[in-house]
């Protein structure tokens with residue numbers, strides 16, 4: 255490589271001018287340093303005259319040298335190295351590439367990881383633009399599109415989860431200095447993801463000319479179901495693990511089962527608590543997998559039912575407000591008997607009121623064992639599933655809900671898996687795994 259040459263402006267340059275020049279040359283400068291280091295540290299491989307074939311052990315003479323340029327976060331690195339071709343095995347490895355761990359393709363894994371790091375936060379176009387501006391490395395948005403699924407391929411909850419040791423460390427931190435075991439909250443819920451149907455795939459030849467035409471497919475909102483384990487540390491939430499995917503109830507149950515089977519949930523070191531709305535399938539999973547967990551019906555869901563009753567029964571009146579306040583207070587104190595009794599004694603003022611009262615009674619009565627809010631409060635358990643809702647926001651909505659963005663389910667699931675890894679603190683772990691897989695394939 256040739257060292258970059260530059261000219262300072264006439265006279266005394268400002269710091270801004272100096273910085274600008276260095277910034278423009280940074281990839282060349284750091285690439286040059288990387289290249290020098292490779293040169294210095296691998297002289298033997300570059301001068302090697304012969305080596306045995308890794309397959310048939312025949313001694314092979316050096317050929318070349320051949321030139322190759324690879325891009326790293328530290329800049330472009332030019333490699334001049336011999337290769338050793340075995341005619342019998344039809345293979346011609348380059349030992350320098352092997353010891354350096356150079357991967358196929360021009361852009362090396364650190365560039366790919368940085369690109370995916372950006373693309374999992376912001377739209378591909380913006381990610382590409384910022385990548386170029388901040389690092390000096392050009393990665394087109396199409397390339398970013400191609401990188402993301404590679405990193406996410408085959409990810410399951412166990413790959414995205416932190417190790418058991420790491421989870422124990424987080425539990426230990428929260429437990430320190432407390433006499434009760436910390437509360438580990440499991441939230442389960444769905445969030446809507448903007449989707450496009452599979453039928454929108456496959457642009458036919460010539461279709462590009464009609465790009466401006468209205469799309470033939472209709473967008474839809476599909477539910478991504480997810481769960482989140484988090485620790486309560488006073489007012490603070492310590493995140494442990496999130497897993498969100500476009501998946502059905504059964505698949506979500508299987509993912510929970512995988513986490514349990516992998517021993518990720520330290521049930522004996524925490525007080526496990528599940529906070530959810532009333533959905534039956536959720537409680538079935540909980541009952542099957544964590545029968546000893548404390549079950550909490552989301553207090554704010556209850557409050558919605560009560561508001562509906564008040565509105566239908568009393569309309570927009572002071573009386574309605576007073577009734578809701580009084581009933582919510584009873585609920586908050588954990589006295590469900592009087593709440594249910596009160597609903598039973600109500601004389602419906604309309605058909606609508608009768609329906610609302612019945613619905614509310616059925617809902618609350620069906621979840622009686624999950625509404626002991628007084629005990630939950632004294633035990634330090636959460637009353638609402640706010641932690642789950644914020645997970646939906648920072649994992650799904652922030653990246654997937656963008657104006658004009660409609661996702662194929664496969665793509666949104668890959669994006670979700672990577673974002674779960676990010677917020678669970680395992681993004682590097684996921685990429686290390688991917689590189690091992692790639693190197694061994």
Ligand SMILES: [Zn+2]
Pocket residue numbers: 307308309310311312340341342343344
């Ligand atoms: Zn051979």
